Structure formats: structure tokens, C-alpha cells
Amino acid sequence: MNLGEVCIETNDVVKIADFYRNILGISSECKDEIHQFIITEGTALSVYNNGKAKNNQNENISLAFTVDDVDEEYKRLLNLGIHIIDTPQLQPWGAKNMHFCDPDGNHIYFRSLPKDV
Structure with a gap:
């Protein structure tokens, strides 16, 4: 499946x-x-x-996108005027994540995975 x-x-x-x-x-x-x-x-x-009307407070939804270089994506999104909630940070499991929201409040993560994963 x-x-x-x-x-x-x-x-x-x-x-x-x-x-x-x-x-x-x-x-x-x-x-x-x-x-x-x-x-x-x-x-x-x-x-x-x-x-049907939505309340646009989608605090239970997260989308994660794997990118080649989260630091480069961070710079690109800043240039687009995207408000970044959490700047790129290395996570204990080895991924490097950044966090922002879409206009409806859905949580979005861009992440780079370690090269050996």
C-alpha cells in the first residue's frame, strides 16, 4: 500500500x-x-x-519536505518574504530542519537528511 x-x-x-x-x-x-x-x-x-468554511487554525497538520540543502532553502524563502519560525537546526536524529507556516497556519518543515541515510 x-x-x-x-x-x-x-x-x-x-x-x-x-x-x-x-x-x-x-x-x-x-x-x-x-x-x-x-x-x-x-x-x-x-x-x-x-x-464548507474552515477556521484556518490547522495546528494539527505538519508537512515535511526533504530538500538538498536546507540552509540554501532558508535563504531562498527569506527572499520570498516567508516568516521562518525555526531557523535551520541540526536535530538529534541527524536531520537539519527549519519550520514555517502556510497562510492557513499549517506547519511546514523543510529538512536535509544526512548524506549516509
Whole structure:
């Protein structure tokens, strides 16, 4: 069994989809206000509005993206104006993580894994 998709439910699909494309360096002309795919290969990442109001206090959701160099991504995200909650820090298990949130309050981690993992 494989995880097929992670879907972020939101009140503003265009805003959240544009945010994720921006931080992930993905381009798209899609402006669908109901559903958009961000990542389609492997485990998909999508954004969806099911028509029900959300409180946008998604404090139980975390997404982690593995990147080649978290320090370089940190600099890039600062240039995009992203508010970083936790700057890149080496974790006890060997990963180096940084932490920020999307406009709806979902927690996002960019991490670099040790080269021997």
C-alpha cells in the first residue's frame, strides 16, 4: 500500500496553491478555485475547497519536505518574504530542519537528511 495523496482543505484554493508552488519552486497557470494539484508524481499534494468554511487554525497538520540543502532553502524563502519560525537546526536524529507556516497556519518543515541515510 502506498500513500496516494495529501490534500490541504482551505477556504482559498488559489492563495494556498500559489503559496505552495512558490515555496516549492513549481510553476502552473491553474487558477481553479475548487481544486488544484501541486505535486502529481509519487504522493500527490493537492488543495481543495469542499464548500464548507474552515477556521484556518490547522495546528494539527505538519508537512515535511526533504530538500538538498536546507540552509540554501532558508535563504531562498527569506527572499520570498516567508516568516521562518525555526531557523535551520541540526536535530538529534541527524536531520537539519527549519519550520514555517502556510497562510492557513499549517506547519511546514523543510529538512536535509544526512548524506549516509
